[in-house]
Amino acid sequence: MVGDDAVIEGATGSWEVVIGLEVHAQVISDAKLFSGAATAFGAEPNTQVSFIDAAMPGTLPVINEACVAQAVRTGLGLNAEINRYSVFDRKNYFYPDLPPNYQISQYAQPVVGPGMVRVDLEDGSVREVGIERLHLEQDAGKSLHDRRPDATCVDLNRAGVALMEIVSRPDLRGVGEAGAYIRKLRAILRYLGTCDGNMEQGSLRCDVNVSVRRPGAPLGTRCEIKNVNSVRFVQQAIDYEARRQIDILEGGGEIEQETRLFDADRGVTRSMRRKEEAHDYRYFPDPDLLPLELSDAYIDAIRAGLPELPDQKKVRFVEQLGLSEYDAGVLVAEKEVADYFERVADGREAKTASNWVTGELFGKLNESGREITDSPVSPDDLGDLIDLVADGTLSGRLAKEVFDAMFESGRPPGEIVEERGLEQVSDRGEIEALVDTVVGENADKVEEYRAGKDKLFGFFVGQVMKASQGRANPKVVNDILRQKLD
Amino acid sequence: MAELTRLTIAEARDRLRGREFSARELAQAHNLAVEKARPLNAIVLETADRALDMAEVSDKRIANGEEGVLEGIPLAVKDLFCTDGVRATAGSRILGNFVPPYESTVTANLWNAGAVMLGKANMDEFAMGSSNETSCFGPVENPWRLPGNGSPIVPGGSSGGSASIVAARAALGATGTDTGGSVRQPASFTGLVGLKPTYGRCSRWGIIAFASSLDQAGPLTRTVRDAAIMLTAMSGYDPKDSTSADVPVPDFEAALGGDIKGLRVGIPDEYRTDELPAEIAALWQQGLRWLEDAGAETRDVRLPHTKYALPAYYIVAPAEASSNLARYDGVRYGLRVKGEDLVDMYERTRAEGFGPEVTRRVMIGTYVLSEGYYDAYYLQAQKVRTLVARDFENAFEHVDVLLTPTAPSEAFAVGDKSDDPIAMYLNDVFTVPASMAGLPAISVPAGLSKSGLPLGLQLIGKAFDEETVLRTADVLESAAGFEAEPEPWWEMTQ
Numbered sequence: 001m002v003g004d005d006a007v008i009e010g011a012t013g014s015w016e017v018v019i020g021l022e023v024h025a026q027v028i029s030d031a032k033l034f035s036g037a038a039t040a041f042g043a044e045p046n047t048q049v050s051f052i053d054a055a056m057p058g059t060l061p062v063i064n065e066a067c068v069a070q071a072v073r074t075g076l077g078l079n080a081e082i083n084r085y086s087v088f089d090r091k092n093y094f095y096p097d098l099p100p101n102y103q104i105s106q107y108a109q110p111v112v113g114p115g116m117v118r119v120d121l122e123d124g125s126v127r128e129v130g131i132e133r134l135h136l137e138q139d140a141g142k143s144l145h146d147r148r149p150d151a152t153c154v155d156l157n158r159a160g161v162a163l164m165e166i167v168s169r170p171d172l173r174g175v176g177e178a179g180a181y182i183r184k185l186r187a188i189l190r191y192l193g194t195c196d197g198n199m200e201q202g203s204l205r206c207d208v209n210v211s212v213r214r215p216g217a218p219l220g221t222r223c224e225i226k227n228v229n230s231v232r233f234v235q236q237a238i239d240y241e242a243r244r245q246i247d248i249l250e251g252g253g254e255i256e257q258e259t260r261l262f263d264a265d266r267g268v269t270r271s272m273r274r275k276e277e278a279h280d281y282r283y284f285p286d287p288d289l290l291p292l293e294l295s296d297a298y299i300d301a302i303r304a305g306l307p308e309l310p311d312q313k314k315v316r317f318v319e320q321l322g323l324s325e326y327d328a329g330v331l332v333a334e335k336e337v338a339d340y341f342e343r344v345a346d347g348r349e350a351k352t353a354s355n356w357v358t359g360e361l362f363g364k365l366n367e368s369g370r371e372i373t374d375s376p377v378s379p380d381d382l383g384d385l386i387d388l389v390a391d392g393t394l395s396g397r398l399a400k401e402v403f404d405a406m407f408e409s410g411r412p413p414g415e416i417v418e419e420r421g422l423e424q425v426s427d428r429g430e431i432e433a434l435v436d437t438v439v440g441e442n443a444d445k446v447e448e449y450r451a452g453k454d455k456l457f458g459f460f461v462g463q464v465m466k467a468s469q470g471r472a473n474p475k476v477v478n479d480i481l482r483q484k485l486d
Numbered sequence: 487m488a489e490l491t492r493l494t495i496a497e498a499r500d501r502l503r504g505r506e507f508s509a510r511e512l513a514q515a516h517n518l519a520v521e522k523a524r525p526l527n528a529i530v531l532e533t534a535d536r537a538l539d540m541a542e543v544s545d546k547r548i549a550n551g552e553e554g555v556l557e558g559i560p561l562a563v564k565d566l567f568c569t570d571g572v573r574a575t576a577g578s579r580i581l582g583n584f585v586p587p588y589e590s591t592v593t594a595n596l597w598n599a600g601a602v603m604l605g606k607a608n609m610d611e612f613a614m615g616s617s618n619e620t621s622c623f624g625p626v627e628n629p630w631r632l633p634g635n636g637s638p639i640v641p642g643g644s645s646g647g648s649a650s651i652v653a654a655r656a657a658l659g660a661t662g663t664d665t666g667g668s669v670r671q672p673a674s675f676t677g678l679v680g681l682k683p684t685y686g687r688c689s690r691w692g693i694i695a696f697a698s699s700l701d702q703a704g705p706l707t708r709t710v711r712d713a714a715i716m717l718t719a720m721s722g723y724d725p726k727d728s729t730s731a732d733v734p735v736p737d738f739e740a741a742l743g744g745d746i747k748g749l750r751v752g753i754p755d756e757y758r759t760d761e762l763p764a765e766i767a768a769l770w771q772q773g774l775r776w777l778e779d780a781g782a783e784t785r786d787v788r789l790p791h792t793k794y795a796l797p798a799y800y801i802v803a804p805a806e807a808s809s810n811l812a813r814y815d816g817v818r819y820g821l822r823v824k825g826e827d828l829v830d831m832y833e834r835t836r837a838e839g840f841g842p843e844v845t846r847r848v849m850i851g852t853y854v855l856s857e858g859y860y861d862a863y864y865l866q867a868q869k870v871r872t873l874v875a876r877d878f879e880n881a882f883e884h885v886d887v888l889l890t891p892t893a894p895s896e897a898f899a900v901g902d903k904s905d906d907p908i909a910m911y912l913n914d915v916f917t918v919p920a921s922m923a924g925l926p927a928i929s930v931p932a933g934l935s936k937s938g939l940p941l942g943l944q945l946i947g948k949a950f951d952e953e954t955v956l957r958t959a960d961v962l963e964s965a966a967g968f969e970a971e972p973e974p975w976w977e978m979t980q
Contacts, residue, residue, distance in 0.1 A: 051588055055813040057581065058568045058590060058692040060727050090809050092855070094832060101812035154817070282855035284864060287698035287806050289728050 006174030007215065010246045015212045017242040018219060019178050020170035021234075022207040023185060024163045025195035026139065027070045033138050033162035034061030034104060034289075041201050045144070045155035053160040055099035060288050063088075067162040068292065070194040071111050071136050072302050074164055077192045077309055078131050080115025082299050088136075088289045092282040096154050097141035105165075107283040110135035111292060117168075117188065118311055119180045120329050129181055130169035139163050164195070170209065170219065175235035182206065182231050183333070184310070190335045191309050199230050206234050210241040212249065220245070221255040225269050228262045237262040241269050313338055321350035330358055336372050343379035348386055356382060360400065364407045376410040377403070385413040398422050398470060426473040428480065431464070434472065435480045438463045449485060457481065490515040491655045495559050495712035496739075498658055502548060502558045509548065509558025513541035513602050516560040519656035520604055525976040526627045528641075528650035530565055531573055531606040540602040547600060556719050557600030562651045562660040565606040566613055567593050567703075568692040572603075576694045577611040577621035577644075580839025582820040590692025591724045592661060592703045599719035604657050608647030611841045612811065613668055613696040616913040618646025619904045620843040628676055628897050629654040629972035633938045636975075638900040642672030642893070642913075648706045649676040653972060659707040659716050665696050666799050667893075667917025669704040670929035674892035674942030677931045677970060679959070680706050681713045682917075684950045685924030686731030689724030695810040697803035698729070700921050710930060710959045714738035717952065733950055741953035742960045747781030749958065752885030756792035757916060759894070766891050766941060769933050773889055773943045776965035777958065787881040787888065791873040795919040798874070800911055801854050801867035802922075807844075808851025814839060846907065875923040882948050887958050890916050892929040892942035916944060926952045930959045931968040940970065 007014045032039055035052040052059045075082050089107040112134035119127045141159035145152050166185065172178050186204060189195040197204050206229070211222035225241060228234045245255050259278070260269040273279075285291075308316070310332040317328035331341045331354060345353035361382065365372060385403060388394040394402060394417060405416045417423060425431060438460060439446055449456040464477045490512050493501070502509060517534040537560060544558035568574045568586035575581045589597075597603070610620040617640035618626040628641040629650055641650040645662030649672035652660050662669040664682035673680025681704045688703040695701060705716035718739060723732040753774060758767070774784050816822035816835030823838050825831035840848065854863035881888065894915055903909045920927040926949070929942035943962065947955035 054818055056586065056588070056819070057574065057576070057584065057694040057813070058586070058690075059588075060691050062726060062728050092809055092812060094812065094815065094829075096815075096817045096828065099813060099818060101815055102809050280857045282809070282852065282857075282860075284805060284809070284855055284860070287729075288695075 005176050008212070008242055008246060010250050012250050014215055015242070015246050015249075016215045017174055017238065018170050018211045018213060018222075019172035019174075019238055020209040020222075021168045021172065021178065021181060022209070023166045023168075023182070024205045024207070025074075025166060025189055025197070026203040027067050027136075027162035027164055028194055028196060029064060029066045029070060029162055031064050031066070032160040033064055033067050033136060035160055037160065039161050041203075043157055045153070045157060048157040049159065053099065053156055055101075061104060061286075063289065063292065064162065067136060068111070068294075069302055070162070071134060071164055072294065072299060073192050073306065074166075074189065074194045075112030075115065075134055076299075076303050076306055077188050077194075078112070078115035078117060078134065078166070080131055080134065081113035082294065083109065083111055083113055084294050084296075085109065086111040086135075086292045088286045088292065089283045090286045093279050095140070096152070097143050097156070097159065099141070099156065099159060103138050103140065104286055104289070105137035106135035111294075117181065117184055119177065119184045120333075121180055122176060124326065127171075127177060129171045132167040132169050134164050134166045137163050137165055170211070170222075175238050178208070178238055179231045179235050182234060187310050187333055187335065191307055193307070202229065205229055208234055208237055208241075210238055210245070211255070212242050212245045221257050223255065223258055223260050223269075225260045225262050226272060233262060233264050236267050237269055240267060244269065310338070317350070321345065323350060323354050327354045327358055334372070340372050340375070340379045344383050344386070346383070348383060348390075352386055353383075356386060356403075360403050364404075376408075377406045381406060381412045388413055388417065392426055392473060393417065393423050395424050395470065395474060398424070422471065424473050425468055425471045426476050428476060431468070431472050431476050432480050434464050434467045435477070435484055438467060439484055446485065457485070460485065491519045491658075493658065494709045495556070495658045495707060495715050496709070498559060499555075499557070499715070502544075503553065505548075509541040509544035509602065510538060512558055513537045513560050513604075516604055516657060519654070520651065522977050523651060523654045523656040526629060526650050526654055527624055528608055528626050528647040528654065528656075529562060529605040530575065530577075530608045530621075530623045530647065533572060533603050533605045536572070537602050537604050540597070544600050544602060554598060554600035554719070555715060556596060558602060559600065559658050560602045560604045561596065562604050562607045562648055562657040563593055564609050564645050564648045564660065564662050566609060566663050566694045566696075567661060568694065569593050569603065569606070572606065574606070574694065575622070576613070577609045577623065578814075578839065578841070578844065579622045580814045580821050580836070584820050586692070588692060591689035591726065592693065592720045594692075595722060596661070596716075596719055601719070607645070607651055607660055610644035610646065610668075611844050612694070612807070613644040613663055613665055613701075614807070614843050614847055615643040616667070616671055616910050617898070617900075617903065618643040618650075618672070619900060620841050622841060625900050626650050627900070629974070629976065630676060630897060630939050631972070631975065639897045639939065640675065640900050640902075642675035642897060644668040645672050645680075645706060649673060649678055649680070652676070652706050652708060653678055654974070654976065655971070659705055659712055661720070662704055662706045663693060663696075664702050664704050664917075664921065665700045665803060666921045667914040669706060670917050670927060670942070670944060671893045671913060673706055673929040674931070675897035675940065677940030677968065677972070678706050678708060679710050679713045679928065679930055679963070680704065680942075681717060681928045681952070681956075682921070682926065683717060683721065683952055684731070684926045686729055687717075687721050687926070687950065687952070689722070689727040689730045691724055691726040697806040698810060699806060700799075700803055710928070710956060710963045711739060711742055713928065713959075714742055714956050731950070736953060738952060738956055741957050744957050745781060746777065746958055746961050749777075749782040749887065749954070750885040751777050751782045751784045751958070752787035752881050752888045753784055754787050754789045754792065754881070754888055754890060756789050757890045759915075762891065762894055765935055766894065769941055770889070770891050770943060773932055773962060773966075776962060777889065780961045780965065782958075784889075785885060787885055789874075789877040789881060789919065791870060791877050792919055794870045795874045795922050796911065796915050798867040798870035799914070799918040799922055800850070801863050802871060804847040804851035805854050805864050805867075806851070808848045808855065811840075811844065811848055843907070871922045874919055878919075878923045878925060878946070886948070887954055888946040890944045890946065892916060892944040896935040896937065896939040896941055920946045925949055926955050928955050928959045930962050930966065932962065932966040933968065934970055940968070
């Protein structure tokens with residue numbers, strides 16, 4: 001199944017958009033990949049820099065095992081082969097934010113080999129996207145061009161932080177799939193706790209490979225768009241780039257393989273360097289580091305500690321909790337949502353919990369532009385609210401009113417119900433009195449009903465509820481009305 | 487006091503413990519000798535005050551019975567080692583007045599053992615050279631001169647300053663580093679013992695890198711026993727160096743003095759080249775007889791890939807160097823020459839900062855790693871390296887140690903080979919194969935050439951079997967009875 005946006009109609013016919021993504025995911029770890037310096041985001045410039053990160057003479061890198069474990073964990077989460085033997089290479093190029101003027105990366109022998117991600121598409125279908133490899137490498141520092149009028153400053157806090165480069169196969173078609181893939185990959189990383197997935201802070205960055213071809217034709221020449229830092233920008237970049245390539249091809253031109261930059265302000269891609277200008281990185285095995293050798297026991301131990309991942313969770317929600325595929329998919333898409341839901345559903349009817357979370361809660365969160373992690377309603381309070389409905393204290397309609405008040409104030413449901421006197425009335429005597437009044441005031445309607453106009457029953461229920469200001473237990477009202485009328 | 491500088495490390499150690507003199511007195515005598523030896527240009531930074539301060543601490547430790555194995559022993563340190571708070575140059579302009587705020591593991595080990603630092607020794611720029619003529623501080627002179635001839639002789643390289651200062655009796659020992667022969671060849675040229683340990687025996691942390699897969703620290707001393715004492719202190723696993731070996735460090739001095747009856751000594755056929763001067767071939771033969779006389783069995787072995795080792799070395803080492811030296815870019819420390827833009831700054835800084843030999847090797851290294859050439863050069867050289875190592879493994883199935891000449895010539899005159907890189911590189915022909923295989927090897931002074939300059943013989947051992955190498959070297963040293971010393975002409979020039 002291919003998304004609607006996978007094919008673009010050009011002037012001379014249809015073109016298929018083929019996309020591969022290289023995602024750079026910053027590893028969650030206390031220390032950098034080859035030094036003991038800290039990795040926290042947002043620290044004062046150059047306060048998290050070791051002698052190694054600054055490439056002082058005579059300093060040597062030593063692999064941080066925690067980063068290796070994170071890469072292996074991620075590889076397992078991507079259903080990928082873990083290579084027992086991998087090698088760190090030097091990628092040589094000069095740039096001031098790269099102090100040794102080489103980046104330690106993995107070239108021919110990465111730590112993680114082929115894998116696969118299941119991407120849920122909007123139409124409910126699932127697409128399997130191949131992962132080619134995952135390798136560990138160092139991040140660079142940052143050049144700061146705006147600090148001084150006469151010079152560029154360099155902040156090395158990020159220099160040497162561990163990155164996982166996750167390379168997909170060119171299996172994606174269209175912007176919808178590309179976006180869904182990034183979101184799914186991000187969710188898996190966050191479930192695994194190996195990357196916080198924060199695109200705004202640059203913890204997750206994408207290079208996008210785009211080519212176009214006539215449906216069924218061999219792959220076209222691709223262009224690589226560097227450093228695109230949000231799902232929306234990725235989609236804009238692909239859309240622009242695909243149309244640019246189609247225009248060239250339809251004009252009789254040829255696509256040149258090149259590296260391009262995405263200009264987010266103008267929504268266009270610009271040539272950065274052509275193939276003949278491509279760097280010769282002179283990769284060679286880093287002689288300061290030994291090859292990375294992993295034992296089966298090491299990998300098995302990490303495997304045993306893997307959390308439940310979104311695909312597994314979804315299956316469980318459907319098969320064990322009886323949720324629909326759709327609801328389950330929505331609930332597992334973000335780890336925080338799944339966690340919230342599971343807390344609400346704990347000991348309660350799952351379908352009800354799901355309805356509250358995906359209905360009322362999502363609605364209010366959307367309205368107020370909040371994330372579930374800043375929800376004023378805690379999962380425990382929402383659970384209590386559901387309990388109040390289940391035990392008959394609140395009617396469904398009033399429960400929604402109470403929920404709105406909870407969302408406004410952040411207060412627990414019990415307090416609100418008590419303060420506003422919203423408890424449901426189930427006392428038969430009290431309700432019978434209301435029924436008698438309604439029946440007495442509507443003698444003509446009673447006649448009509450008894451003559452066979454069945455649907456008037458709803459009218460009576462409505463009148464009784466109105467008389468009770470909505471607090472009467474509808475079940476009891478029904479019950480008593482049937483007694484009185486039938 | 488002059489006789490204090492003529493002691494061996496072992497003698498000085500014993501007499502310090504016997505309170506015959508103080509560490510301070512020993513340091514003072516050496517400070518004076520270092521000062522007198524200035525005409526040799528062997529020391530680029532004298533640390534006389536530091537030496538006295540360290541010696542005073544040593545005296546206290548000796549008084550308290552807390553002395554380390556090198557307590558109070560004055561040493562020179564090759565300027566490739568970073569020592570905390572002391573300028574380190576690697577013999578290059580590009581480091582400017584760089585003062586490292588950290589200490590190399592090897593020197594830290596030496597100071598922990600009580601050694602006293604006399605100064606930083608001159609060296610070929612970034613350890614690239616076999617004559618100590620590529621230093622930005624100018625050439626080092628060998629204390630040895632041709633009898634009746636005052637023209638300067640090279641001390642070998644790259645640890646030429648270390649060799650020169652120890653041979654001049656101005657330091658009891660010195661650290662060197664050996665990438666393709668940079669400890670052993672200068673030892674041979676100056677009548678000293680020079681030991682390159684097994685790759686991984688000494689940590690490389692804090693040693694400015696030349697070729698990471700080959701660089702090893704090693705001692706330059708006047709006796710085999712002194713080399714054993716220094717190596718014991720220098721060695722040890724270091725978690726800060728991923729390539730350092732987590733193996734126990736024996737007391738190497740304890741390995742000396744044993745007999746070598748039945749020891750199998752291999753003579754590699756491939757080292758008998760046509761170019762080998764007759765007197766060196768004869769000395770080699772003599773060395774063989776000395777070991778046989780001591781009860782060793784000698785036998786011929788084949789190391790068929792030897793002739794490829796040197797060319798492969800001159801691919802692998804420059805390749806690694808081209809990348810290791812990329813960090814000297816003018817951005818963070820050392821020399822910066824302003825330019826019109828970033829690339830211009832890089833180019834001017836590196837053009838001005840690096841000398842011609844370093845520039846040559848950076849260019850060779852960059853070339854052999856380039857796309858399209860990598861397979862033909864770098865990859866091929868790595869295959870050769872594997873074959874060279876396998877040659878040694880095969881040989882060591884039949885023998886315990888190998889005996890070869892250290893260098894194909896005696897020390898030559900300053901300027902003799904500095905215009906001919908290939909002739910210079912050929913100096914490493916006998917030392918490079920053991921470097922490529924990561925094996926321990928030692929040069930022992932074995933005699934004088936006809937013209938009166940020292941010549942060394944090399945022993946190569948199995949990986950991490952420095953004990954057999956040292957034990958055999960000890961026997962060779964005794965048999966050779968090399969007692970000659972250079973005339974102290976430099977003392978007269980002042």
